[in-house]
Amino acid sequence: MLQLVLTILIYLIMVIPVGSYLYHIAAGKHTFADPVLNRVDDVIYKISGIDPHKKMDWKKYALALLGTNAVMILLGYMILRIQSIPIFNPNGVGAMEESLSFNTIISFMTNTNLQHYSGESGLSYLSQMLVITFMMFVSAASGYAACVAFIRGLAGKSKNNVGNFYSDLVRIITRVLLPFSIIGGLLLVWQGVPQNFSGNVIVDTIEGAKQIIAQGPVAALEIIKHLGTNGGGFIGANSATPIENPTILTNLIELYSMMLLPGACVITFGKMVRDRKCEAQAGSTAFTVRSGVDSRSFTARFFGREGRTIFAAMSILFVIGLGICFWAESQGNPALAEAGLSQSMGSMEGKEVRFGVAQSAMFTTTTTSFTTGTVNNMHDTLTPLGGMIPLLHMMLNVVFGGKGVGLMNMIMYAILAVFICGLMIGRTPEYLGKKIEGREMKLTALCIIIHPFLILAFSALAVGTQAGLEGITNPGFHGLSQVLYEFSSSAANNGSGFEGLADNTIFWNITTGLAMFFGRYLSIVIQLAIAGSFMKKKFVNDSVGSLHTDTATFPIILVVVVYIFAALTFFPVLALGPIAEHLTLWA
Template structure:
């Protein structure tokens, strides 16, 4: 337990300066590294023919994001199909078949990184670098760019200018993703993660058999898969293998890498919207109250959202850790010692605490990397990552959690406004019919994709034949797969036989719509609020900068989750847990 507390405390110390740095980049303020990065950015703009001073409204921003993503999808699909060429292919990997190529490019372009293949025998080094690593950079940059544009819209500095998508994408890549990846990659190499172009090693084991040890540019992929909240892995066993994650220090590096930028986005939001006095909600009774250190660090609006996300994260972490610490009740009844807890599918070097923390983090920050096999979690332990992907607001990855949580904040002020008979207000703007319709639509898309495609898989032989563990756990396997695909997470209950035409196509469709429909609608909401005038706050206005509002947010999120997902969760992990107890 103390391991987890110490890890999270250090995270809070790290996320504040990173959040301040991201805020200065998003608001185009000066940073210490401008002399170097300004030169690099200008060279990229000139090479790509980009006019950095061109502004975009929300429609233009969304169109340019989708167009660039579409071009990259086509190019990377072609590379996967012809990867059998003798270029950076020492292991002689053949070209990938069409349906798996489709699933893979959609997966990595949408920042999902759901893998229906094992990287060590499914991809050449050429594909690992020019498809996987490349898309880990650009998909993360696209998501963070959309998040920054969304924040600009809510901050209301302009009526039509959401920024320039290409400028945002370039600045995030050159000033955050690349330098942070170089530093983190060197730290991973220091801990023993390979970074080379050698072919796989074949060694003799002590038992007298042969074993293949994977080589390749592993460290380069490892750091950006976490920093960009991408997920996936160079190897099929992901960060559970010592090649990708050899030590406790490398485990902490990967944990902090996937946690930093999503948390920094919340701080960026708080500081950008607080620049407008209309959104800073000063107590009308006492106008002279100075903001506390916490409010200055996170921004008043950011503090309430960060607190709500922190509560959701902590509750999930405690449940996962407790459930795994209890072990398997069936084995306990057979007289087997369960003092160590449920160690099935876990690495001894990490144990229960670091495995539970990694599990909760990777599905809360929608990264999808794993240091233990989620299919072997206890039913309640597996419920936590499943639920957090269904919520998709617990920090999230690439700004997704922030954007989704803002929608729940809009929903919360609407509900509270109805209860007290006032027009709902958020960030100094009135929330009216158009915003509520778009908010409801965006929130409904997520459970609609998960539940409808789960029903399709359960109702067809194509879906059911992939189940390796029939019964309640079989439903959980399918539910987890589509929850992961819709939330752009990418982790899986790996007992599912998902490399088939049915699963490649259905999860590809879910990943595509789960990503782009949400982004378009969220930008539309921000664009609608941009055009509205700020209104004066009064003593009757709902304060959205307080801890009490954070608790309101938590309750609204859980109520919505119960209304949409509780029935299917009862049929899956909850029923499995009750069966083990009986």
């Protein structure tokens, strides 16, 4: 328990300065790196023919994002299909099959990184660098750019300008992802993670067998897979293998890498909304609103009032999930207890001894809360309730989330919560000083319902067709949990899996590819449309009857709304999967 508390406290200390730095980049304010990086950006703009100062409304921004991603999907698919060429291919890896190539390129462009292959045997080094590592940068930057545009829309400083997608994409890569990756990658190399172009090494084990030791540019991929909340491993076993994650220090580096930027997005949101409130108050005597700056409050100063509310709600959900996962894994397996086997360390099946139950539960909860998908233990071997937590958090998709998605999704629930509370007190709902009307509620409802629809519809298709059933290798409750996990991971753009599925088939490659594609782009477009709608609204006066969303009670309301929606949507399938498995195991 002490490990978990200290890990969280260190994270809170780290996320505040990173959030402030990201805020300066999103708001176009000066940073210490500008004198050097402005020149780098200018070269990129010149080569690409980009005008970084060109204003975009939400429609142009969305089209720019979709168009850029579409071109990269096409180029990446072509590289996967011709990767057998003898360029950076010392292991002689052949071309990837068509449906698997489709699944892989959609997976990495949507920041999901679901892998129906093993990286050390399924990809050449050329594909690992030009497709996988490159996509990890671009897909993460695309998501964070969409989040920044979304925040600008909510802040409402302009009626029709959410920024410039190309400028946001470049600045996030050059000022955040690249420098952080260089520092983190060097730390991983220092701790023993390989970074070379050598072929795989075949060694003799002490048992007289042959074992293949993977080599390659592992560290470069490893750091961006966490920093960009990507998750796809260079090796099939991901960060559960010592090649990708050799020490407890690398485990912490990878853990904090995937936690920092999603939390920083919440701080950026709080600060940008606070700026708008302060400017509105200073510029107009008719518009009355409480100032976002409170020198007496540490959290309000560093998070902003609205950011503090969202961060608190996400933290409550995270801590509850972490507590349940840690408790469940600490209880062990009753079947082994009946056999007289000691389980003083808890359930250690599928876990690395050097990490134990505590850091395994922390990594498991973090990777599915921050929608990264990397693993330092095998999630398929978790206890039923321990495995239900990562499954549930992907179903919620609001517990911080990756590449800014968690913030955007949580704002949808905040709008829903304000709307429900407004109906209860008989008042037109308001959020961030603007009225919530029919258009915003329709778009919000549509955005919220897409995620469960993709999970449940594709899961029903899998258990209702022969092609889907052929991939299920575990009968009963756990088999259903594996199907739910696969599509929850795909729709949430997470990428981890209950690895009992035989998922490298045309059915699973196509269905998960579609779930990843629609789960990513439909939500982004709808959320940008909501931000565009908010931008055009007039500010309304704050009054006695207004529901304040920056109080200590609103995070509780938000958490309750999220759990109620999850219960109404997912409880039946959870009852048939992990809950039924738990009751059977402990009967």
